[in-house]
Amino acid sequence: MSTVAIDLRRVEKWFGTVGAVVELDLQVRDGEFVALLGSSGCGKTTTLRMIAGLEQPTSGDIFLKDRRINDVPVHKRNVGMVFQNHALFPHKTAFDNIAFGLKYRKVPKPEIQRRVRAALELVRLPHVEERLPSQLSGGQQQRIAVARAIVIEPDILLFDEPLSSLDAGLREEMRIELKRIQRTLGITTVFVTHDQAEALSMSDRVVVMHDGRKEQEGTPEDVFRRPTSEFVTRFFGFVNELTGTVVGDDGGCQVMRIADGVTVRVAGKHEAGRPIKLLLRAERARVGRGFAPVADVSIIPATVRRSDYLGMLVRYFVDAAGQQLQVIQPLEGSAFRDGERVELRVRAEDWIVL
Amino acid sequence: MIGARAIPLPWVLVAPGLWCVAAFIVLPIVSVGAYSFWTRLPSGEVQTVFTLGNWREFFTDPFYVAVLWSTLKLSTATTIICALVGYPPAYALSLIGPRWKGLLVVMLFLPSWISYVVRTMSWLHVLGKNGLVNSLLLGAGVVGEPLPLLYNDMSVVMGLVHYLLPLMILNVYIGLQSVDRNVVDAARTLGATDWQAFLAVTFPWSLPGLSAGCLLCFILSAGTYVTPLVLGGPGTSYYAALIYESVIPQADWPLGAALALVFIFVLAMILVAYGRLVGMGHMFQGIK
Numbered sequence A: 001m002s003t004v005a006i007d008l009r010r011v012e013k014w015f016g017t018v019g020a021v022v023e024l025d026l027q028v029r030d031g032e033f034v035a036l037l038g039s040s041g042c043g044k045t046t047t048l049r050m051i052a053g054l055e056q057p058t059s060g061d062i063f064l065k066d067r068r069i070n071d072v073p074v075h076k077r078n079v080g081m082v083f084q085n086h087a088l089f090p091h092k093t094a095f096d097n098i099a100f101g102l103k104y105r106k107v108p109k110p111e112i113q114r115r116v117r118a119a120l121e122l123v124r125l126p127h128v129e130e131r132l133p134s135q136l137s138g139g140q141q142q143r144i145a146v147a148r149a150i151v152i153e154p155d156i157l158l159f160d161e162p163l164s165s166l167d168a169g170l171r172e173e174m175r176i177e178l179k180r181i182q183r184t185l186g187i188t189t190v191f192v193t194h195d196q197a198e199a200l201s202m203s204d205r206v207v208v209m210h211d212g213r214k215e216q217e218g219t220p221e222d223v224f225r226r227p228t229s230e231f232v233t234r235f236f237g238f239v240n241e242l243t244g245t246v247v248g249d250d251g252g253c254q255v256m257r258i259a260d261g262v263t264v265r266v267a268g269k270h271e272a273g274r275p276i277k278l279l280l281r282a283e284r285a286r287v288g289r290g291f292a293p294v295a296d297v298s299i300i301p302a303t304v305r306r307s308d309y310l311g312m313l314v315r316y317f318v319d320a321a322g323q324q325l326q327v328i329q330p331l332e333g334s335a336f337r338d339g340e341r342v343e344l345r346v347r348a349e350d351w352i353v354l
Numbered sequence B: 001m002i003g004a005r006a007i008p009l010p011w012v013l014v015a016p017g018l019w020c021v022a023a024f025i026v027l028p029i030v031s032v033g034a035y036s037f038w039t040r041l042p043s044g045e046v047q048t049v050f051t052l053g054n055w056r057e058f059f060t061d062p063f064y065v066a067v068l069w070s071t072l073k074l075s076t077a078t079t080i081i082c083a084l085v086g087y088p089p090a091y092a093l094s095l096i097g098p099r100w101k102g103l104l105v106v107m108l109f110l111p112s113w114i115s116y117v118v119r120t121m122s123w124l125h126v127l128g129k130n131g132l133v134n135s136l137l138l139g140a141g142v143v144g145e146p147l148p149l150l151y152n153d154m155s156v157v158m159g160l161v162h163y164l165l166p167l168m169i170l171n172v173y174i175g176l177q178s179v180d181r182n183v184v185d186a187a188r189t190l191g192a193t194d195w196q197a198f199l200a201v202t203f204p205w206s207l208p209g210l211s212a213g214c215l216l217c218f219i220l221s222a223g224t225y226v227t228p229l230v231l232g233g234p235g236t237s238y239y240a241a242l243i244y245e246s247v248i249p250q251a252d253w254p255l256g257a258a259l260a261l262v263f264i265f266v267l268a269m270i271l272v273a274y275g276r277l278v279g280m281g282h283m284f285q286g287i288k
């Protein structure tokens, strides 16, 4: 049983009448990597800044390893923070940037040398000590910012969208790098992002925020596969919305009518006699022909209306069950043409009923 | 059209500016230069006869250099006071929310809507024998007779600070505007106290604005003649007032021209030295 490193209890932050963070409970275990995921303005940065001590909560308590730190000033909290725009000291060299925190900790000079070098090794960026931030590339600046945050051996590491200013390729690379560094140090980490792929691929646990509140938390697979709210469902890509009524039982599944003469099998038990909202992710359905009629799979006749070529993937807009649905799937061979009659296959467990 | 095609675009774009510089700066200076070598007849009339007399007068009479020296000292004092007094309000202005910021900046420049001369004159009522300060002090019985607050170097510096402070505040404020709050916050998370973070990040970052403000204050306070004329006393020697004296009341244009040229040269030298010291590029670009 690992212990709780960061503990937010009923934390709120109000800017006038704007509730930036509302009734937030958040626990991060020792060594855990937690991603705060949410769209712009949902209070991610504010949460992070409260943990760092850069912002005072309006109410609620923040604990760091069982110590209440509400009244501990920023410079005594020993947190490492990496900012979105790197926030390096523009007039200091890479070495001095990294050494900054150590100087205020009264670390002796030779020790500073050693630790800065070690940090540069860890972020795999030796030989840039004497350069100014303006003489470094975006990715290199990011590595210096990380080195600067970890060299002080902080109790916790906070990232505020550290990769959002990098281009796509570099972002992927830094994702792996940051994860490796975090693993190596085993440091408790809170990582703020609005990029779902980032959150899902890097973290042990994802906390989805919405309008200042915690919407859902769980393992990446949990929140992705078993969203508990429509907001979370829609957050991870395009979602089709249908309405169904329970008309029967079929072993482990229930049979629902989604249009005149069209029934599907849906996993789980659902209330009969009233229309139920069914959600279906675009990438959980398949467009094809001649699907084998296996149990727990529904096959719905459909017509291709339009398709978007996405490289490795293709997006179909199909007419099925009396409405237009979107399907994204790998492109095998050539795509179906507009107007072609096809079939839509959906597994019973892929319908999301909230 | 043929001409326009022959001239590269950058030159076309700077042409109006160059013409202005030529017409309003270079030409007048050249003509002032010419004047300084002409002869003034005792009647006050100027004859286009070459003479080195005006220059000899400047270099042989230590009076002129002494006035120049005292002017530079007073301007330096004014600049330093403006910097010290102006920095804190500029810093406060940079921290304040956007709602009040606009209003405060407007208020900063509200006094400049009143003529500079009138504002300078108003000090007479504050510092004079029967002025506000002396009336209060006399009334409270702190002093037995009015203090000589007016017509000395102190009152000149005070008038100049009053005139130039808003410009200093604005320049420092603009410099502080460019400070990235995240970088200050980064310093704080790394273990710097608020004050240490200010010294390590905010202050160096604001130096371009501060040095621009200092330069502006220095040049303007060195060049003004109204303030020393109104608030200065018999002991006050101010170079710009000296030029005014020789050109207007004494009608000695050639000497005034020589004095003015010396002044332009000295200020230009100071500008160059200052640029070397703080770095002009750094002053105009700021830290990227």
Ligand SMILES: Nc1ncnc2c1ncn2[C@@H]1O[C@H](COP(=O)(O)OP(=O)(O)OP(=O)(O)O)[C@@H](O)[C@H]1O
Residues within 6 Å of the ligand: A015, A018, A019, A020, A038, A039, A040, A041, A042, A043, A044, A045, A046, A047, A194
């Ligand atoms: N200093 C402030 N004064 C007033 N309102 C603020 C302040 N800081 C944040 N807010 C508001 O609080 C809310 C949450 O802001 P926050 O910066 O935490 O969002 P975020 O999730 O980090 O968004 P983004 O992804 O755009 O960075 C927003 O509505 C924002 O307008």
Ligand SMILES: [Mg+2]
Residues within 6 Å of the ligand: A044, A045, A046, A160
């Ligand atoms: Mg943010």
